[in-house]
Amino acid sequence: MPDMPESGSPPTSVPPLVETILTDEPLESLEAFRRIGSTSDGAVLTFEGRVRDHNEGRRVSGLAYEAYPEMAERELRGICDEAAVRFDVGAIIAAHRFGPLDLGEVSVRIAIAAPHRAACYEASRFIIEELKVRVPVWKHEAYADGSTRWVGAVDADAPRGPLTPGAQTEGPA
Amino acid sequence: MAGPHTKAGGRLYHREPEPATSSADTIRVRVLLFGMYGEMSGARERRVSLAAGSRVADVVESLRETPGLELPEEPVVAVNRAYASLDVQLSEGDEVALIPPVAGG
Numbered sequence: 001m002p003d004m005p006e007s008g009s010p011p012t013s014v015p016p017l018v019e020t021i022l023t024d025e026p027l028e029s030l031e032a033f034r035r036i037g038s039t040s041d042g043a044v045l046t047f048e049g050r051v052r053d054h055n056e057g058r059r060v061s062g063l064a065y066e067a068y069p070e071m072a073e074r075e076l077r078g079i080c081d082e083a084a085v086r087f088d089v090g091a092i093i094a095a096h097r098f099g100p101l102d103l104g105e106v107s108v109r110i111a112i113a114a115p116h117r118a119a120c121y122e123a124s125r126f127i128i129e130e131l132k133v134r135v136p137v138w139k140h141e142a143y144a145d146g147s148t149r150w151v152g153a154v155d156a157d158a159p160r161g162p163l164t165p166g167a168q169t170e171g172p173a
Numbered sequence: 174m175a176g177p178h179t180k181a182g183g184r185l186y187h188r189e190p191e192p193a194t195s196s197a198d199t200i201r202v203r204v205l206l207f208g209m210y211g212e213m214s215g216a217r218e219r220r221v222s223l224a225a226g227s228r229v230a231d232v233v234e235s236l237r238e239t240p241g242l243e244l245p246e247e248p249v250v251a252v253n254r255a256y257a258s259l260d261v262q263l264s265e266g267d268e269v270a271l272i273p274p275v276a277g278g
Contacts, residue, residue, distance in 0.1 A: 066211075068272075074255070107278065108277065132276075136275055136277075139277070150212065
């Protein structure tokens with residue numbers, strides 16, 4: 001990432017605020033996301049993962065996420081804390097939903113506030129990619145033909161190479 | 174809600190009370206089976222008694238006898254809610270989770 005002339009630390013260095021949420025309630029209405037960031041943050045970026053109506057060529061009718069709640073919370077927290085150290089951000093909120101979800105509903109939501117946009121994009125991508133590798137959450141899909149399946153680790157959206165060169169992942173090998 | 178999923182008390186997974194204390198030469202651990210492992214074995218949680226000094230790998234070997242449960246050669250495991258190696262030695266009351274391929278996001 002080339003240095004941009006306007007980048008740099010804010011006048012007073014405050015540690016980034018990190019909040020993680022694991023819930024079976026809808027993420028769309030979470031109040032925490034509305035008040036992210038401070039007047040030092042010139043950029044706010046939100047990523048949402050939503051329940052898609054198809055997967056690997058099959059028509060999906062609904063799904064449920066099973067979580068190992070205590071560990072999922074801990075792993076998600078660890079990923080966000082790592083992002084807070086790695087990138088120049090002011091605040092991070094990451095939420096994952098579990099339980100049954102309808103098509104189109106939000107399953108994961110990540111918001112980053114930062115002085116400048118580059119750190120928002122980098123931190124957001126880092127968190128979602130690490131989440132998919134490390135956070136113990138499982139997807140049980142139901143299909144239009146009446147069958148169901150536990151979804152494996154095959155991820156069509158995963159990047160081809162290492163996202164951040166030299167990154168150390170503590171998750172399952 | 175489409176599909177066969179229903180909320181049971183808002184959670185898909187429930188805790189059970191702690192097991193009674195075991196004798197000195199055996200330990201008891203709580204084993205959690207998530208996702209496809211839970212479905213294959215028909216139970217998401219169980220108690221396993223082991224000789225003192227047993228390792229995670231010993232729990233995995235005992236689980237291989239469960240009808241219907243197919244585990245990889247070296248399944249991913251967590252001990253007390255952190256990823257752990259199969260070599261980790263277990264203590265009374267430890268929580269051992271078998272982690273099938275995760276699929277969050």
